[in-house]
Amino acid sequence: MASANGLVIAPGKEPLFSFGLISDVQYADILDGRSFYGVPRYYRHSIIVLQRAVERWNDHQKLKFAINLGDIVDGHCPKEQSLNTVKEVVGVFEKFRGPVYHLIGNHCLYNLPRSKLLPLLKIQSPDGHAYYDFSPVPDFRFVVLDGYDISAIGWPHDYPSTLEALKFLQEKNPNQDKNSPVGLVGLERRFLMFNGGIGKQQMEWLDGILQEATKLKQKVVVCCHLPLDPGASSKEALLWNYDEVMDVIHRYNCVKVCLGGHDHKGGHSVDSHGIHHRVLEAALECPPGTDAFGHVDVYDDRISLIGADRMESTDIYFNPQADL
Template identity: 80%
Template sequence: MGSVFSSQGKQPLFSFGVISDVQHADVPDGRSFVGVPRYYRHSILVLQRAVQKWNNHKKHKFVLNFGDIVDGFCPRHQSLNTVRKVVAEFEKFDGPVYHMIGNHCLYNLPRNKLLPMLKIPSDDGRAYYDFSPTPEFRFVVLDGYDISAIGWPEDHPNTLEAVKFLQEKNPNTEKNSPEGLVGLQRRFLKFNGAVGKEQLKWLDGILQEATEMRQNVVICCHLPLDPGATSKEALLWNYDEVMNVIHSYNCVKACLAGHDHKGGHSIDSHGVHHRVLEAALECPPGTDGFGYVNVYNDRLSLIGTDRMESTELHFNLQADLRQNLAK
């Protein structure tokens, strides 16, 4: 860890704001399936305070929103206006906001309505893309609901593939129930999804390019990609396939996600950090859950507010060393 000290005290290369699972709705407070309180009306206040704080810092290059900006309990006739209302709060940030889609977004609006509202660059309704805020870094936003039983038209090939997949993997009539499913099989639930073959191929190409350009990569997805950082019920269906692509390169330093509201952090067998962000929705009135990340050459430093835990994500420099020696 000697290299840690080299960047201590240095100015970060850049920083960015983070928030996840706002899940706003104009409905009374409720509870999750397992009884955790949820504050549907309060969550937009958390977002407002986040935007205010990010703007006050005057240093954040962009904001990443990890999905689920509106809740499934939002009455359908209010869906469009609720999404508009939340997006309007994000737009008060002085800079770009990069969104990803979550299951709750898709309960409320179909992709063709949702993606333009979130300004997600889309090809054929898909919601994956990448951007480079500085030459040294690249951010890759995955679409975890590429193959999904929600969000696509009912007769869409991606819906049909997902429905068939769930029939095979989950024998329960209620496809959001993990009852009887063992261990990692508990992820085969309707509120999760998968990264399709085309997207996997695209990811491989992006990581190849990033390696050639010697860029550090941060992967962002609503759904978590490592069992060590999340409950089994919240994982991407084919997280293992995605991680196989990621692990065939050394450029990915961290995978950030939402979805599992309690948050989590792990370092996988290849030294890649997985940080699942705590949900804004579960902040009791008067508390907050958002943060910002300072980016250095050798680490990401997440500075959390209140219920979002601060975390240091030190890069696996041994892997970089091996890669450079191999060249």
Template identity: 70%
Template sequence: MGVSSSMGYENGTVSEEKKQPLVSFGVIADVQYADIPDGHSFSGVPRYYRHSLLVLQRAVQQWNEKRVKFVINFGDTIDGFCPKDHSLAAIQRVLDEFGAFDGPVYHMIGNHCLYNLPREKLLPLLNIASHNNRAYYDFSPIPEVRFVVLDGYDISSIGWPQDHPNTIKAMNFLKERNPNSDKNSPNGLVGLERRFLMFNGAVGEEQMRWLDNVLQDATELNQIVVVCCHLPLDPGASFIESLLWNYDEVMEVIHRYNCVKVCLGGHDHKGGHSVDSHGVHHRVLEAALECPSGTNAFGAIDIFHDRLLLSGADRMESQEMVFCSYMEQQDLCTTRCLKAHN
């Protein structure tokens, strides 16, 4: 459902909500800046590497005008085609633009970031406080709401040293599940197996335990939780080829609790939305990289007690996501179980 809003958030038609939100924040995904000529994805979709920086500049201006409390950048800050000797300069240029925002910016890592820089260099630049170069964390901008940022490349063949246990684990995982010599090719893979590609990754066991503990704590504090990950967590919201390898295991942990209302992601540039079997909304954000000259893809999100309202600019679809009540979630789970039994 679309929403109308001033200050450039034009994509929608629903009347402005009069009640004040609990908190408002800005979102942008897949800037993938590089100081190189425009190009195309492997499937032929145009990509505008220099223009994406202008999209970010306009986003920062409008976030400041709207006075959102903070911003979340959903990863892939620079592009994999960025010349490696220019990687540091390119990411610094993007971070300088984020620095013009009048508030904190929370970053996450994506595959294109890791093509350019190893974790030990990348995480300090993104101001991600890490333990052993892990990039997952949580924060509460207000007592009623908690954000959980997952590291979707915890188990990955990119970003870690070649001999790191997580690299070895990822390569063995891919060898078992993807018979192609090019591990970024889904040829011959069927259905959900098509997610087993090298440009994706997985959440490791330590992070999974951490997630369980965080959600248990949030439940005890009666918090609304928004889970953020560069990689999508539901097949209904994205192409199969963009999913986290073990999205199902992550969602099994999330579904143990009623506190998680929305999962936000990037990576799949076209964007998407779904509501899963437990009533959790999944919203994948449209990429800034694929905006032709003069167009935008960014947004501002208002969180209320009963819903989340995304006001998107231009190519980012606006959306109202109404939270399921506890009883509605139980009804959905019962229906799902009955269908599985039958």
């Protein structure tokens, strides 16, 4: 396992807590296919990856919770099967012996409206939004962002968030197909319909949460289905206003790690403020017999992601100059 800065882990040191981690299961009971870029996708095998993940997490016995970073059912799932398929995947997650914290992704929203999806995922957030926070121990806080707060998918057609998103896409993406990046240059390639943005209300909420975490001297892990740093992701997968979100995050020293999914190949970067960004490899793209999930051991000075098979293990040491 590679260390971010070459430090050696002291043997025998117990983590403060541990948790499971997986992203982009995108299960569907359909034949295997390929992504837009030609990458194989194993729709039926992905739920087997999830089943093995839950079994492994339960064998670990010391995991306090698990995080699903979004996209549990694929958009190619036949719509008449969407509800039962989402329930089937949620049922696998519920076999884990601890709480599971879910994020929503674009494929979740292709299948079900928020009104049906959020209760199944046990996400309780105001007005159909899907952002929230939790503290597994007093010294740490997890902040879950709703990357499709401003989005052309998932909300009713006449909803303010939908109208704002459509207006935004019309201004930013001249293509008739708003999922096409043709002609878009550099970071502009993120302005696609399968991405989304974070609205003013959620931004104010995030700022308030980080203020509170700073006062409580908590270390913060931010989770968003859409990546928040270009160094960890392809340009086409980024949150529309990732820069504005990071401007808020960079006002504080409490955020140590940002976790994301959506960009299936995975990635890792360290931004200008020393915050690590780790995008997870997709369970969907595991050939039969392989896996992509992990668990995370959390220490006072680092987190260690222990990945299975196709998920790369990562040690992330907190920047001591940015400590509270």
